[in-house]
Amino acid sequence: MNKTIIFLLISFLLFQCTQLGLEKEKSSGSEGILLLLGTSPSEGTPYTWDLPAGFPMPKVPSDNPITLEKVELGRFLFYDTRLSENETQSCGSCHKQENAFTDGLAVSVGSTGQSHPRNAQHLSNVAYNLRQTWANPLLKKLEDQARVPMFGDNPVELGMKDREDLLLERLENDPDYVSKFKAAFPSDSSPFSILNITKALSSFQRTFISGNSAYDRYQAGDLSALSASAIRGKNLFFGERGECFHCHGGFNFTDTILHVGTVFEEVTFHNNGLDSSRFISPNGGLYEFTFQESDRGKFRAPSLRNVELTAPYMHDGSIPDLLSVINHYANGGSGDGTTNPNRDVFVRNFSLSESEKQDLVEFLKSLTDTEFTTNPKFEDPF
Amino acid sequence: MKLLYINVVLLLLSVFIFRCDGSSNPNLALFALETKSPPGIEFSAVVGDSHATCGEDISGHGDSHSSSVTIQHVAGVMPIGLKDLRFYVSGFELVDQDDNIITLDVPNTGVWQYSGVALLDFENGKGSCSGTTETNNLVQATVENKTYKTLRFTLGIPETLNHIDYSVAPSPLNISGLAWGWTMGYRFFVGEFLSNDPVAVGNAAVLHIGSAGCTEPTPGNYSCTNSNRTVIELTPVDGFNPFTQKVQFDLKKAFTGWNISTGSMSCHSMGAMDSNCSAVYPNFGLDYSTGNAGSTAQTVFGIVSK
Numbered sequence: 085m086n087k088t089i090i091f092l093l094i095s096f097l098l099f100q101c102t103q104l105g106l107e108k109e110k111s112s113g114s115e116g117i118l119l120l121l122g123t124s125p126s127e128g129t130p131y132t133w134d135l136p137a138g139f140p141m142p143k144v145p146s147d148n149p150i151t152l153e154k155v156e157l158g159r160f161l162f163y164d165t166r167l168s169e170n171e172t173q174s175c176g177s178c179h180k181q182e183n184a185f186t187d188g189l190a191v192s193v194g195s196t197g198q199s200h201p202r203n204a205q206h207l208s209n210v211a212y213n214l215r216q217t218w219a220n221p222l223l224k225k226l227e228d229q230a231r232v233p234m235f236g237d238n239p240v241e242l243g244m245k246d247r248e249d250l251l252l253e254r255l256e257n258d259p260d261y262v263s264k265f266k267a268a269f270p271s272d273s274s275p276f277s278i279l280n281i282t283k284a285l286s287s288f289q290r291t292f293i294s295g296n297s298a299y300d301r302y303q304a305g306d307l308s309a310l311s312a313s314a315i316r317g318k319n320l321f322f323g324e325r326g327e328c329f330h331c332h333g334g335f336n337f338t339d340t341i342l343h344v345g346t347v348f349e350e351v352t353f354h355n356n357g358l359d360s361s362r363f364i365s366p367n368g369g370l371y372e373f374t375f376q377e378s379d380r381g382k383f384r385a386p387s388l389r390n391v392e393l394t395a396p397y398m399h400d401g402s403i404p405d406l407l408s409v410i411n412h413y414a415n416g417g418s419g420d421g422t423t424n425p426n427r428d429v430f431v432r433n434f435s436l437s438e439s440e441k442q443d444l445v446e447f448l449k450s451l452t453d454t455e456f457t458t459n460p461k462f463e464d465p466f
Numbered sequence: 467m468k469l470l471y472i473n474v475v476l477l478l479l480s481v482f483i484f485r486c487d488g489s490s491n492p493n494l495a496l497f498a499l500e501t502k503s504p505p506g507i508e509f510s511a512v513v514g515d516s517h518a519t520c521g522e523d524i525s526g527h528g529d530s531h532s533s534s535v536t537i538q539h540v541a542g543v544m545p546i547g548l549k550d551l552r553f554y555v556s557g558f559e560l561v562d563q564d565d566n567i568i569t570l571d572v573p574n575t576g577v578w579q580y581s582g583v584a585l586l587d588f589e590n591g592k593g594s595c596s597g598t599t600e601t602n603n604l605v606q607a608t609v610e611n612k613t614y615k616t617l618r619f620t621l622g623i624p625e626t627l628n629h630i631d632y633s634v635a636p637s638p639l640n641i642s643g644l645a646w647g648w649t650m651g652y653r654f655f656v657g658e659f660l661s662n663d664p665v666a667v668g669n670a671a672v673l674h675i676g677s678a679g680c681t682e683p684t685p686g687n688y689s690c691t692n693s694n695r696t697v698i699e700l701t702p703v704d705g706f707n708p709f710t711q712k713v714q715f716d717l718k719k720a721f722t723g724w725n726i727s728t729g730s731m732s733c734h735s736m737g738a739m740d741s742n743c744s745a746v747y748p749n750f751g752l753d754y755s756t757g758n759a760g761s762t763a764q765t766v767f768g769i770v771s772k
Contacts, residue, residue, distance in 0.1 A: 221681055222650045222688075231633065235642035238674075238734050246597045246643035278642075279633040365739040373649075375679040375691050375737045 128153040128270060131287070136295025137304055138335050140343035142211035145225055148283045150290055153268040158288025160264065161281060163464040166254045167234060168195040169243035175233065175285065178204045178241075181462050184390035185292065190401030194241040201239070201366045203401035208389040208456065211290035214340040214349055218399045219369040219383045221351060226286035231278070252276050294389050294456035295335070302450070310450055317447025320440060328413075328444075330430045331356075337388035337451065353382035355426035357417020362400055369399070381426055392449045393457065406445045414441070506606040507558065507570075507617070508712035508772065511551055511588040518717050520548050521593025523662050544663030544727060547594035549670070551717065552644060553655040554623050555605060556583040557697070561616035563705075568614075570607040578602045578638050583623055585638035588715075594660060597643050613705035617713070617769070621675070621750065622654035622695035628677060629688045649680045650688065653735075654695065655750075657717060661726050671724055672732040673746060678757065679737055692757025694735055696750045702769045712772050720749050720766040 128151030133141065144150050161167065163176040173195040179185035185207035192200040202218055215221060216229035223229045233241035234251075244251055255261045256276050268284055269275035299318070301309035310318065320326040331339050331354055339352055353370040363369060363381040370379035383399045397403040403412060416422045416433035436444070456462075511518035516525065523545035558570035572582045579585075584605040589595040623639070632645040632652070639652070646653050655675040660668055679691030700706060700713065723745035724731045733743035747754040751764030 220648065222648075228647070228650065231642075231645070231647040235645065235647060237643075238648075238732075244642065246591070246641065248642055277633070279631075282633065365741075366736065368739050372736055372739055373679065373681055 127151050128268060131155055131291070133293075135293060136300060139293065139295050140212075140335075140345055142290060143342050143344050143346065144211075144290065145227065145286075148227060148286060150287045151268065153264070153270075154284045154287035155291055157261075157264040157268040158284035158286070159462075160261070160465055161285050162288050163466055167242050167244065167251065167281075169247050169250070170195055173242060175242075176464060178233075179207055181459075181464075182393070182457050184208050184294070184393045184457060186394045188395070190396050192241075194239055195243050196240045198239045200241065202399055203396065205386065206390060206394040207289055207292050208294040208453070209336050209387055210292055212336050212341050212343055212387075214342040214346075214351060215384055217384070218386075219353060219372065221353075221370065221373055226289050227279075227282045230282040230285045234278075234281075248278055251281075252278075255281075292456070292462060294453040296455045297389070297453040298450040299447075300453070311446060313443045314446040314450045316440070317443035317445065318450075320436070320444050321447050325434055325436075326444065327430050327434075331385040331428070332388045337391075338385050340384060353379070353384055354428040354431075355381040355421075355424060356383070356385075356398075357412070357421035357424060357427045357431040358398060358402070359417075359419025359421045360424060361419065362398070362402060362421075367400055378426055381421075381424065388448060389451055390453055390456065392452045406448050407441060410436070410441050410444050505608055506604050507609065507619075507708055509586050509603045509605070509715060510712055510770070511603075511715045511717065513546070514716065514718040518548055518551055518588055518715075520590050520595035522547075524548060524659075544661050544666060546659045547662050548589060548717075549594050549658035549660055549672075550597050550643070550656050551588040551658070551715075552585060552597060553621060553657075553715075554583055554585055554638075554644070554652065555619050555621060556624055557618070557620040558582075558605065558607060559616075559618040560609070560614045560706075560708075561618070562612075562614050565615070570605075570609070572605060572607050574636070575606060576637060578604075579606060580636045580639055581627060583627065583639065585641070585644070586715075596658075598641065609708040611707065611709040613707045615705055616699060616701045617706045617708075618697060618699045620695050620697050622677075622693075623652050625677070625688075625690070625693070628652055628690075629680075646674075646676050649676065649678065650682075651677055651680060651690075657720055659717070663727070666727045669726040669728075670730045670732070671721055671726050672730075672734075673721065674734045675747075675750070675752075676735050678735045690757075692735070692737065694747075694752060694757040696752045696764060697759070698751070698764055698767045700767060700769050706769050710772055711769050714768050714770045716766055716768070721746060722749050722765070 127149050131150040131152055135141070163174050165171045165174045165177075167174055178187045178192045180187055183206070186204045189204065191202060192204045194200060205217065210216070210226065214224070216223040216226060217232075223232070234244045237243075237245045255265070265275040265280065269280050272280065298309045298314070321328045333339055334341055340350065342349065355369070358381065360381065363371075366372070368380055370382040371377065392406065395405055397409050403409050412418050413431060414434055414436050417424065417427060417431055421427060422433070513524050518524065524547065525545040556572075558572060560568045560570065562568060572579055572584055574580050585602060586605070587598070587600065587602045589597045590601050591597050591599045627639065628651045630639065632640050632642070634640070644653050644656060653674045653676040655673065657673045658670065660670040675694055677690040677693050677695070680688055682688050724742070731742050733740050733746060735743060744754040748760050748762045749764065749766050751759055751762065753760035
């Protein structure tokens with residue numbers, strides 16, 4: 085029965101094309117046939133990556149190929165306050181471009197005023213994250229992560245729990261979104277869905293590539309891009325005295341990376357020697373998932389890209405500036421964190437002169453990419 | 467005239483049969499109509515002596531102050547307002563008088579039931595309730611009009627369904643208020659209320675039960691150290707007849723051990739992060755430290771007359 089209908093439809097489309105004799109009509113007709121046969125010929129215009137030198141191709145989930153149309157839709161959704169129940173906040177409220185997509189707060193505040201237990205993550209090069217968020221081993225894809233701020237109630241972020249219908253209704257009633265959703269999900273008979281919202285948001289976030297800092301220009305051969313102090317700091321960072329690179333290595337300055345060439349996924353979380361008072365509920369870190377005491381206080385080492393712009397630091401925003409962070413590590417931790425049995429082996433006391441600390445700060449500042457923070461493609465479109 | 471009469475009867479009969487067409491078993495549909503009772507297991511929700519309803523003060527659940535025994539529960543004698551009360555049930559079994567175990571077929575309905583899991587929903591989004599408009603108090607299933615020894619079911623979603631993508635899952639597994647995106651799983655039970663008493667107004671009780679300690683050692687294969695699925699077994703002295711009796715959930719009994727007269731209480735099933743859970747989990751027959759059956763029997767569900 086179904087086969088007959090498909091056959092008739094195909095014949096009809098073919099007939100129509102040949103009758104009209106128009107090349108354009110013919111191509112759209114054959115697209116229709118492909119759709120009917122269940123193969124998706126095109127999800128839109130494939131997004132072309134413009135990657136900095138040394139950056140591998142990001143691994144995009146096969147069920148959400150990145151297209152220009154999805155990126156465009158995602159940009160609007162990312163900055164749309166209609167994604168919060170009381171229409172006061174958007175994703176962009178806690179992820180501001182000028183701060184490399186964090187918010188400058190110790191901990192973020194949700195749309196209803198509730199404080200989040202965690203410091204908002206920056207979103208530079210988030211496409212390469214093996215895991216999202218500070219310590220959740222389960223949130224691998226941006227698509228999965230996007231549902232937490234939208235629908236979570238512990239804490240409330242955007243406050244859309246049980247309000248899927250309201251959210252979809254708001255968007256469906258906007259003619260601009262009608263065309264954008266159709267363009268982003270052309271083969272979807274009902275493109276307005278929570279899944280598609282998360283797909284578009286993720287596609288937009290995957291374009292947040294940051295790789296044109298002074299450090300990158302220096303690496304590319306412009307030896308004048310770094311000051312003498314920053315170069316000394318770089319040597320400390322990558323040297324055996326600082327050992328910073330163990331957790332913050334590679335092109336993205338982290339130890340957990342995912343790209344198309346990744347064969348073995350190495351997922352690591354570290355206890356970086358903060359005082360144990362920083363690991364109380366609900367900031368237990370990896371422990372919250374494994375219930376293993378040895379995982380208490382273990383968090384993901386974030387990328388240090390644009391780190392100058394993402395203060396305050398640590399999972400709870402408890403360290404105000406870069407010099408304080410360096411002092412924390414040079415001291416081998418803070419408070420009883422220096423004797424914490426979970427403390428990472430690379431967090432250990434080492435001596436640095438004050439000018440060397442300043443050199444390290446200068447190096448970290450050289451990871452700032454102002455092209456990224458002013459790129460009009462990432463700006464609020466409203 | 468007689469011919470006309472026969473024709474009318476035939477017509478009515480055909481309409482009747484036509485109406486039955488589409489149900490999986492016309493005979494059972496007729497049987498159900500005959501007894502005027504929906505085929506399935508009916509549930510209700512109370513708070514002590516009061517119905518658990520949205521949009522109004524619920525009182526009558528406190529114990530007398532003159533009692534020499536101090537019992538902490540819900541909120542003592544203070545009036546409360548319901549915020550949310552929804553839970554998933556699955557794995558229904560009946561045990562007949564001859565000890566035969568009958569596994570209930572809980573069919574997919576496209577709305578409240580999927581793959582043997584049903585959602586019971588006692589909040590309607592009105593007043594202080596925060597969920598959806600729709601409610602459901604029935605697990606649709608084929609049951610016989612007779613008295614069984616035992617009714618058994620699981621409060622929760624089987625592990626095989628617990629980590630599916632809720633944004634594309636069939637109803638009722640696609641409701642954000644029941645999804646626990648943080649653990650890529652579901653909340654099996656959501657019970658929330660707040661105090662409407664002037665001296666403790668706004669103090670809330672929030673209880674979310676779901677599997678915790680979840681990791682994904684290999685892609686797609688989740689493993690949770692604490693399943694937190696409780697098997698509710700009800701064996702009333704006089705047996706259980708689904709046509710004349712129903713299952714009653716008591717919010718007061720569920721929250722025994724918590725007192726919100728001095729501050730809010732919450733449990734999100736997050737392991738040792740959630741110290742308040744250990745007081746209320748035993749009410750469900752669960753040991754909070756392991757997530758398995760505990761040393762005390764559940765008290766929150768019982769059998770009552772319809």
